[in-house]
Amino acid sequence: MARTVKVAVTGAAGQIGYALLPRIASGAVFGPDVRVSLHLLEITPALKALEGVVMELDDCAFPLLDEIVTTDDADRAFEGVNWALLVGSKPRGKGMERGDLIRENGPIFVGQGKALTRGASDLRTLVVGNPANTNCLIAMHNAVGGGIPKERFHAMTRLDQNRAEAQLAQKAGVKVAEVTNMAIWGNHSATQYPDAENARIGGRPVTDVIGHVSWLQEDFIQIVQQRGAAVIEARGLSSAASAANAALDHVMSMEQATPDGQFFSAAVPSDGSYGVEEGLIFSFPVRSDGQGNWSIVQGLELSSFAREKIAATEAELKEERAVIADLLS
Ligand code: NAD
Ligand code: LMR
8 A cells, every 4th residue: 555645525515525425435536556535624514414424434444545534624624635626615506507606606716725725735626616617717826826836726527528428429329438539628517618520439530420410519519518407407406426426537537647549628727729818727628647747639620610619618718707806816
């Protein structure tokens, strides 16, 4: 047992936390040779519920689980952590857009961004709480002064990638594993652009396998953009099992070297690639070197249709940024 990885999860007593924690503690994410320490942050009124979650984790008797810290103090939660999964925040209800949460949830990421710089150095942060891209922007701005490189801040669009892969596989009548290179561009919102033009099914362009161009340009995009709302409509609650699964897929993709010729989707600080304004937290096709570094895949072809969609989602992110400009220090 060479290594212990410390993982902070905020909102740990919530729905996503409940689906996330057993999988991290079981070793399914970091592997069978890595011990795990969980640092669980909640607001004070939820600490009692969190106690119940800890009781259940104890009752799983996970051999790799070294330690569980529970706290309502962000400084304590982020002390020495390697990954911070920032989930804790309010979910939207029926009829809302994720961006409607911005003034309520945004301030959470000011305090947590600052606490991250006080507590952690070898850190990667994944923001799940909505609106995820802009909350991540807030956390990053409030943390970078403390020396954490901005590249360590990511927001989650992996759930959108997974949803898009599932839709393409169902339409093509193939196994989901045959779908690769599913780029999600932009915001985790109803303006995101799931890019079928650069995706592959069994190594072939999706457009060759699914000849139904109007389905790819209309229905497919809309299904993926609206999938979160559809889950809320059906379940009465926002996605949790699939969200937790996607968060862990994100962590694993960042921890492992991406296979040659492939990429995954993550919202990361734009470096100006594809003309997207530098500094926005924007979902791109990304590769990891498995040593803690990622890069945006360059040179993908974008049709005028794609460029229009990407411009629309970039415009929305700039609007969200304007709404919380006072929270960016
Ligand atoms: P939930 O209401 O079940 O749980 C949220 C938890 O966060 C609660 O236990 C609450 O007490 C806690 N919390 C609130 N403020 C906090 C703070 N300041 N510090 C620490 N904890 C705090 O919600 P959920 O279903 O787990 O969803 C959490 C967030 O994730 C929501 O914003 C939701 O919209 C978002 N989400 C994002 C994606 C994505 O793909 N990016 C997917 C699903 C859900
Ligand atoms: C999702 O995509 O399922 C989450 O962002 C929750 C939501 O509000 O849609």
